[in-house]
Amino acid sequence: MATTHTHATGHQVRRRASELSAFGVLILLAGAFLPIMDFFITNVALPSIDASLHASASSLELVIAGYGVAYAALLVLGGRLGDRYGRRRLFLGALIGFVLASLACGLAPGVGVLIVARIVQGATAALLVPQVLATFHHTLDGEHKARALAMYGATSGIAAVVGQLVGGLLVSADIAGTAWRPIFLVNVPIGIVVLLVAARIVPATRSEHPVGIDLPGTFLFAATLVALLVPLTEGHSLGWPWWTWLLLALAVVLGAVTYVVEKAAERRGEVPLLPPSLLRLPSMSRGLIMVLAFSIGFGAFMFVFALTVQDGLHADALHGGLAILPMALLFFAGSVLAPRLISRFGRAALSAGAVLQLAGLAWLVAVLVVDWPHVSLWAMAAPLALTGAGQSMLFAGLFRSVLTDVPTHLAGIGSGALITLQQSGLALGVATLGTLYIGLAPHGVSHAFATVEYVHMGIVALLAVGVAALPRFTQTTSRTPVVEA
Template identity: 85%
Template sequence: MTVTHPSRQSELHPVGVFFLLAGAFLPIMDFFITNVALPSIDASLHASTSSLELVIAGYGVAYAALLVLGGRLGDRYGRRRLFLGALAGFVLASLACGLAPTVGVLIAARIAQGATAALLIPQVLATFHHTLEHERKARALALYGATSGIAAVVGQLVGGLLVSADIAGTGWRPIFLVNVPIGLVVLVVAARIVPNTRSPHPVGVDGVGTVLFAATLTAVLVPLTEGHSLGWPWWIWLLLAVAAVLAVATYLVEKRSERRGEVPLLPPSLLRLPSMSRGLVMVFAFSAGFGAFMFVFALMVQDGLHADALHGGLAILPMAVLFLAGSMLAPRLIGRFGRAALSAGAVIQIAGLAALVTVVVQDWPHVSLWAMAGPLALVGGGQSMLFAGLFRSVLADVPAHLGGVGSGALITLQQSGLALGVATLGTLYLALAPHGVPHAFAMVESVHIAIVALLAVGAGLLPRFTTAVATMPLAEA
């Protein structure tokens, strides 16, 4: 295939879709890849439990807090420019993580990673929203949803493989250094084939709204992530109370800003669109359950079953394979069966989670990876259907000139859900595990099953899907 530069600003080459997705893959994977490397990081840098949690929390807080700002900056200054600049920053931050001499430097570099990821990711969805139409847009959005889920699963798999390989005695460091060559290739190719688009009606940055929103997320995520390891001191509860006050203040400021004719960071009118109001709630709930599952499963396999990083990563392989296969079929099935396909995917996921809990509880402590493979495959297949449909539906009603704001809000809710899922259900698991790992796992997954059951019902409230995608070959995306 000969790659040519797009002749029109609104034209995105099919290969450009692939490289934009590759650029999005790395930051999403990096949220999960650290889970299986924490014991190795602890041994290498002599980090405290609180410091290890900050390695994850620092990335997640910076990522979630700046996502909407990233979408706004792309709308105003050009999405390709922001994508390339943020990707270059992400590569440098990854290099700093891989070379970090102390845990303090690693935490700082992880925060920089999260910040650059927040500027990068919204440009992908906004570019799809602005340059693609009809079937191609639907296909690209579905592939983005698949990429997000696959990156999460592959993160733990690749993390386990790289840590166990201990390349040249470097231990955990390759999980960050691997981003450097991949990121450079994406950077060079994307600079040539991705069109530089921006909103025809750019608006200024909402400074007050940005600060309030970032402060709200920080005041929520830090206590929930750090509270368990610190023993829930009084200031943690005070910070959560402050978060509630900040959330109210953010809403009032944004509402007043929109009434003055400005476009705030999170326009209340945009969030009231049917696709946004319904879809974002479901994306948040799905992400909370998904993030908690990935975190708790990794702990259950490594700490509970005493598997090494390699087997901890390989344990998730059946889920990754079925998620990938399901993601390839999801757009066609959703195009044919509409919202019913999402509900069916949720039911399949519930069946897999219930079977997995049964295996863990009944066979403990002699649970084999083979016994968990079938249930995990069901989980992955069901998730792929639900994930692809949710991401496709959220931006359905968003005006093109607010594509960056809409996509930023979407991924903010996704990332916030992932982090809050780890902080809440992960904390529940850590509190119950000393009294029995299998029952702690069963308790957390019972909550996860309830969440997915609500999503199965809620899928009927999403906008109807068109049937065009069902007949479009994958190569045309």
């Protein structure tokens, strides 16, 4: 009987694989691109927002933190809702909400409205993005799924780099005197196009084993993230008041309570928000740690590089955005080649990507330290390009690896956990290594950058060795695993 069920399920997966076309994959990726880009596009616009709305330093921090915390806290819930109520339905509804929130951001008359709109933007992004990975996992099989997952990983990295580039271009263009507002308003026409096309070509899917909403787990998990990320993001600018330390201690307690509650729910036969058994799968337990580490270093790099170019080298928003262009171009080129190279060389391709990234970062640090303060953007182009090429390979491979062992009917939960760890890592990188940079910058910008990047290089070196613990791609991506809960 079990054999018959597995055969039937495999037949259904092969039949469904044709339901999502290559163009459908691109449309879903476009929908995911906007929310990811919006986390980074604001970095280069903060001086313009400050000048326009006369915002305080802590308010400017909240413009970024409000989005990031809402995004990270609700991602797993977004995956669960898509599994239960339909991924296309939730994708389209969340995209409408994201477009409206972007419009509210672009038209915000004051910083208070902007912060609230950013929180709504982050919440709708959290409902939208998990549907992309879950739809890939449910409708594609074998190499088609592997390629789509690699493209998603590439899209995430490209969106981060392009965010700062596009942000610099739009702010410098000062279209009709609107200064920073186009960085949000640009989402409106793009979002509408994606919405109209996705409604016609993206197949409607939902989990074959829908489960209830885990309200205790959802509340505890969101509270844990808020208690962790808010003080880490706001603490430095506010001088680390007592309540920031209290929240950090509370985050530890809430994390422990969340684990106990989720484990008890699973023992009762329920499917909690974050099933401990799912997190114990080899691809999840190992891959998620590596995604978190990679994202901490990546988020910190994007943040401190933007500050180094704008504050240290006194480049304007346009040149600050253009400085990252070599990295963006090679990240894109590497992402196109990554699926084929990973399929052929497996984990060795990821290790090679980590080594390339390590070499690029070391070269970039040497250029900045030796030539400071007379560093041209051209001098940084080659090391940035090498860094981007390495990042693309490592990023795509990690995303492809994490979901390898996840059962199809838990795709939404696995996707939500993956993106939550990625988003949390980006925020942690800014909050920790970014804070280290800000503290050291008054004593020398180049050495502050170098110190942060030495830590970043240590993370990348560990990843170069750690990829050996990941599942073998050639053995696990040729099929969609059928595992019952």
